[in-house]
Amino acid sequence: MNAALSNALPDAHDTDPLRDPGLYFNRELSQLDFNFRVLAQAQDPQVPLLERLKYLCISCTNLDEFFEIRAGTLRHAQDLGLAPGADGLAPATVLSRIHDRAAELVKSQYECWNDVVRPALFDAGVRVLGRDSWNARQTRWLRAYFRDEIMPVLSPLGLDPAHPFPKILNKSLNIVVVLEGKDAFGRAGGLAIVRAPRSLPRIIQMPESVSGGKHDFVFLSSVLSSFVDELFPGMEVKGAYQFRVTRNSELLVDEEEVDNIALALRDELVGRGYLRAVRLEIAEQCPKPIVRSLLENFDLPENAVYRINGPVNLNRVIQVYDLVQRPELKFPPYQQRQLPGVESMFDKVGHGDVLLHHPFDAFSPVLELIRQAAEDPNVLAIKQTLYRAGKDSPIVEQLVQAARNGKDVTVVVELRARFDEEANLGLADRLQEAGVQVVYGVVGYKTHAKMLLIVRREGRKLRRYVHLGTGNYHSGTARAYTDFGLITADADIGNDVHLIFQQLSGLAPSLKLKRLLQSPFTLHAGVLKRIDRETKHARAGKPARIVAKMNALNEPQVIRALYQASQAGVQIDLIVRGACTLRPGVPGVSDNIRVRSIVGRFLEHHRVYWFGNDGEPDLFCSSADWLERNLLRRVETGFPILDPALAERVWDEALSNYLADNLNAWELRADGGYDRVVPQDDAMPHSAQATLLAKICG
The missing domain is CATH 3.30.870.10 (Endonuclease Chain A)
Structure with a gap:
């Protein structure tokens, strides 16, 4: 048996074997892995090229938000000494594993950009040009652009006792510059910081008359690094390295202690961009002493640094998607179905x-x-x-x-x-x-x-x-x-x-309430009640099945109830787009549970719960995922679809349709990895979203 599963099996000496930490994946690591599935779309040659670029940027933006929220919250939990969750992992352990997994993701993102997407764009006439590929004419135009459009708004800062390290805004582009020589005041060179104001475009399009290409672009970071010497006349630039710091963006307002939450939030938002640092991205070739200096300045440990083989703000290349009007490089347009002939x-x-x-x-x-x-x-x-x-x-x-x-x-x-x-x-x-x-x-x-x-x-x-x-x-x-x-x-x-x-x-x-389920009062209990009902049906020898679709799943009581249902013989299919802490396929525990994730053209967002109920299905749509926060700490609703024809539509379109997907689906293994589903034998290829586009939009 796989060693990773050995701890997942029930322990006869444990009063509740379904609480064994080995039966639960870590939510943060599971959420991080979702971005590998998004990145796979960028690597898929069947996806239109500019859409592949978009998926790459989405994976980068998602990673930013992950560090701003999930990693930031974990560091706070570590400081407070909070106990581990259902998975048994302490915050420090999770942060260490996040670094290792995130480093793999970052490496894959830049390999995708440097070796796959960017060359393919180049071949299609959409060129994002690096400094080493500029010709003389392009260089002259970019230098003039730097002098006219960029240089006037820059405020370079040489670091010395009179000029301490400046405040660095969350996710802003910065250049650390190594200088040699003396300035007009006789001050010796050292380090300087150049901050790129957010008013500057991160992607610059060169005129066709200058560059020769209709869609030729450069990163602002490349222009800054190339002409930064003009900011320090009389001194020699020995090195210029772009960096970016990500900060915790979770606002903490003690609502019990404030008289007006709106005013309190306004105050918090003022300083949000300068909260605690959680990640440092730095140019790959930056010398170690400078990296150490930056880590010390931002009070970050060694495992918070990520060396980048390319622009530190890669997600900004998403601007190219809107700037390039090439329909053949994007998903084909579609016409949404309109409600016909309705005056009132x-x-x-x-x-x-x-x-x-x-x-x-x-x-x-x-x-x-x-x-x-x-x-x-x-x-x-x-x-x-x-x-x-x-x-x-x-x-x-x-x-x-x-x-x-x-x-x-x-x-x-x-x-x-x-x-x-x-x-x-x-x-x-x-x-x-x-x-x-x-x-x-x-x-x-x-x-x-x-x-x-x-x-x-x-x-x-x-x-x-x-x-x-x-x-x-x-x-x-x-x-x-x-x-x-x-x-x-x-x-x-x-x-x-x-x-x-x-x-x-x-x-x-x-x-x-007569019809609706509501968090934090009846939705959690209502879900547990219906899972238990299916469990009782199975134990009585009746058909029993649960199919549910959501964005994420981590609530321990719901997971334990699903394990018990599986042990009783209930057939359970879960369609979970992102984080899932339930471990499927564990013999004797969850071998009747299957988990799949769908990543396609549209972001999967609806939440649907279906319970077989011995031939009288019970179906709810909801605003809530099966997460602790949604079921226990938010105001949410679950609403039944009472019209049988409409309930059948929900089943057909959002559940059975997605369970049949063999083109955009990923199946969760018992060890936590995901396998991409491929059509088997003579099975027809089936994309749930494409089927709906054809059926509903024609």
Whole structure:
């Protein structure tokens, strides 16, 4: 037996063998491994070339965020001496393993750029030129560009007792320069720092008349390194090395100790870019003494440095994707399905529930529902949650218009939506100025539920119309993420949503809901109850099956319940895009559990839970992954699909369709690795997303 699995088997002397740390993968390491699957898309010659570039950049951006949040949180946990999680690994051990695995990922990313994507782009006429390939004419133009466009905004800083090491902004581009000689004041050379302001473009496109190519680009870092000597006249530049520091970006606001969370967050955001450092990226050829000096300055250990064979801000090459208009190098365009022939959304929904499967179905029905609600004189109130809405959101404009039209509008704005805090503060201000009642949710619990409630007078009665979703109210992500949205006038669901909004805006007690499951109260227990029901069916000799799709899974009680179900004979298929701490395929424990991850054109984002229930399937869509935070520390909803035809659609499109994917799927092994699924024998190639594009978008 594989040694890695020996500790995963139940110990007869353990009071609860399913708590054995060997049965749980580490969440951070599992999340890190997801980026190898993203990077594989960049290495796949079947993917259009500029899309491969995009996947490469996404893997780099994901890694940045991983260090900003996951690694930053781990270092904080290490400082506090927090106990290990279900996997039994101490924070220091995880950080050490993160370094080793992240170093492998970084190496693979730059090999992909240097040896695969960049040469392929060059052959296609999209050239990202390094310093060693500039001809004389290109060099002259770039030098002039440096003098005219770059040099005037730079403030180089020579390091000496009067000029201590400057503050370095999170993820900003910097050059450390080694100087020799003396300046005009007789000061001896040493080290200098050149910081690139964020106002400067990180990718520079050269004119075709100069470069000879229509799509010729250079990195700002290459231009800075090449002409940095002009910033230090009379001195000799002995070396110039680009570097970038990543800082912890997790804002820590003690909500119990502040009077106004909005004001507290504004204060925290001011210093976010200068929080504790967690990673140093440095040019590969940078001398060790300089690296040691930088590590000391940023108070970083040796295992926080990553030597880079290329630009330290490789993700910035994503700009090329938008600058190059070459349709043949991108995914083919598609037309989203529109809701046909609808003059009144209220009439449409009043006659039956509407299910939207984004991005294949357009997001416009949701926008139209809000627009009509804002203008309809019979609509009395609109209530909505906003987690991420995007810049210039049409939804926000309609909510503002609704308030101006005399509707009672209440919006629950989640100020702590990571990296959208500043945008949401501005959004809240905009809404409040228009007379919208803005609520910041519940202290200590992020409001992640996606809910819209419209109260409309129809004759002598009030009727509630509801939209519930698995994804954000964001028109942009609705074209890039897979999500479900349900629009319904079901009275029980409407009353449940009404009660949740009352709870969020007031100080209501825990609720008794008829249809919805809600975190942090009933969603966790509801999932456990349904897993246990399948377990009992299996023990009674009845068919028992669970199929669930989500972004991540790590909640220990849910995992133990799934292990128990597997031991009882329940057949379990999990489609988990990212981190999964459940270990499948362990004999006697999880040999009836299969885990797969899908990585394709669109970001897999919908959460769907399906329980066989002895021939009467129980199906929920949800805003919540099976993570501790979602099930226990957030406000989330799980909503049933009550219409049998729509429930069948969800099963066909989001579950069975994805279980049949043999082109974009990866299967999780018992040792933690992933194998890419390939068509077997005479099996037809099947891509879940391509099938939906063909079926829904035509």
